[in-house]
Amino acid sequence: MLDLELSEEQRLLKDSADRFVARDYAFESRREAVAGEDGFRREVWRRFASLGWLGVGLPEDFGGSGGARETAVLMESLGRGLVVEPYLACVVMAAKAVALAGADAQKEELLGGVVSGDLLLSLAYAEPRSRYDPAHVETRAEAAGDAWVLNGRKGLVLNGDTADRFVVSARAAGGVADEDGVALFVVDAGADGVHARGYPTNDGGRAAEVSLENVAVAADALLGGDSTGGARVVAEVVDRAAAAVCAESLGLMAALNDLTVDYAKTREQFGQPIGKFQALQHRMVDMFVALEESRSLTAVYMADVDSAEAAERQLAVSAMKAQCDKAGRAVGQEAIQLHGGIAMTDDYIASHYFKRLSAIHRLFGDIDWHLERYARLAL
């Protein structure tokens, strides 16, 4: 029968992540990290490495463990804690791209560095005009003998301000939005011609606009020696990232629902707790249903993210992202409204959950984008 229960190992992962978030990831220290130079804490990152989390979702042969469901277990807990360390950007996305496209020697070096916590990677795939299409690549890769020269601009590179290296998608052949003709290169952040302009994002995260100006890279920087299939790799990685943030949004929604119900039980107006008002009760029930439904769908479909069939993976991801975004929007907006003024403040954590949900809704395909893809696949 269907196995929707967590395995023993998944349970241990969840318990350790929940414990970490509850004990060691206080809102105040997160706030300091967000305001700090890197936007996260290096010592926390090292702790992630020692807990084995930086290999979750990566191949076992290179120090990793588990697949999409394990990634989801971890992301849900990290979501509850509003964790800003770059697990999504580095492990779920950039390292996964290496795992999918790299040659063994590249995987050995790069994944080894990621899993140990010594190497930070970011995936530079999006561009100022690409919106949600990973095949839209204007950045050019031109062969120069054995080597390549890269020119172009990459946008919204998550945690791109602290990355040691970028995995860059660049077009070696074909038109701007062709699926074929895209190559993936590993580029040092400090290489000549690479400029990363870092900035904070409104959810407490970091990103960078990365410009590449006549950046010369050696032949062995090309992942897997394949200069044409990169867009498909990125598409899979973006699907996996979408699934991961769906799981993260479960943690965010659960946190907001708990916060809202607790607040409604204690906040008194008109001589009674506001949770006694039916108009508010029904809205909290709607929030509960939105979360539980998202939980059901992700519990059943998350396994399909690891499917060998692209169409099956895409259908599952689009269903999950459309559902979780819809639920997350409703839960986030309602949580603010039901709290009232207090949730408008920067000091109160609800506003930060809300902003993270809002960021998720603009990443890896929004509701309309996923409905369109779902319609194409399912209808």
Next chain:
Amino acid sequence: MRIAFTPEEEAFRAEVRDFIEAECDPAARRRVNEGLGLAKEDYVAWHKALAAKGWSCPHWPVEHGGRDWTPAQHYIFEEETGDAGCPPPVPFGPEMVAPVVWTFGDDEQKARHLPPILSGDVWWAQGYSEPNAGSDLASLKTKAVLDGDHYVVNGGKTWTTWAQFADWIFLLARTSSEGKRQEGITFLLVDMTAPGIALHPIVTMEGGHEVNQTIFEDVRVPVANRIGEENKGWTYAKFLLGYERFNMAGVPAAKRQMRRLRRIADDQGLAGDPRFRHRMADADIQIRTLESTMLRLLAAATAGKDPGAEASYIKIRGTEIDQLMTELAMEAVGPYTLPFAPNAGAEGWNEEPVGPDYAAPVAPTYFNTRKVTIYGGSNEIQKNIIAKHVLGL
């Protein structure tokens, strides 16, 4: 999502399919698939065919004629019969009164009432709501006064679905007005042929006659037809409402509606309309989401666990999706939803349709389906229950 059922479960699925092919009237299935209505005979014929196989009430305890199926087998049975468009089970006997009878009834009541429900020989109706007792059911006023070894019942029930087909009705009646309102209610089984019962059809907005007002005037009901103790009927009624919960929440029916909607949308040239495609995609995801919740329930039941919080909202979402599907069908058909053909959904209707042949049942179904968020404990009542018992508000 491909769900990994065991080879034994898949063999069972094949057996169910073969049985449906052999025994379920294709004309009835076609009517269900096209959204048309069924006659009493269609329901009874399918129930009797299932009864001959021993499958008419599989969820019952084995000693009363149920099957010792696993949760997965129940799931598969509901999925296959729903998917094939078999006449849906009529709940009043098998799913409502029967569990009350075998749980709280005496041996004589069990022996008398359970076998004919199982066989499909007796049709039941539900006597709960009254004109002034809807969501607030405990305010019911129909009276039963003890007179020797009979109760004398006076009052009126409303929304009695298919009372015109019913042989028996189960009834909540007030036997005491002392103490809490819930404590003066008694659960009675009443023969519909008893003198003093009058039916008044209620025509609903789609033009159908599905529900009735059922008037009781000095109806004499033997005390032997009382379930359990006098004044304890509320307990039995609440048990019944709880028993209703585990079902497929209409997932197979919703999938059927989606298939029909896609055909209509294709024919109406809406398949390429991005806005309508998105609405269909959204609805399809909602159906898959509800199905996922059912699978979570199934997984919990298989593991012998309490269904937990997720069970509490399936009525809400199942009915919302049902309404959404009828609304999308309205939108897809467009102007030809207007011709009024009140009998278009009824068995035996064979007039030349106005407009496309799929159009006739769409508006009546949309109108009729407004009921689903009202009956069985309105969705607002369901939300009250979740607010109180799940959220602790």
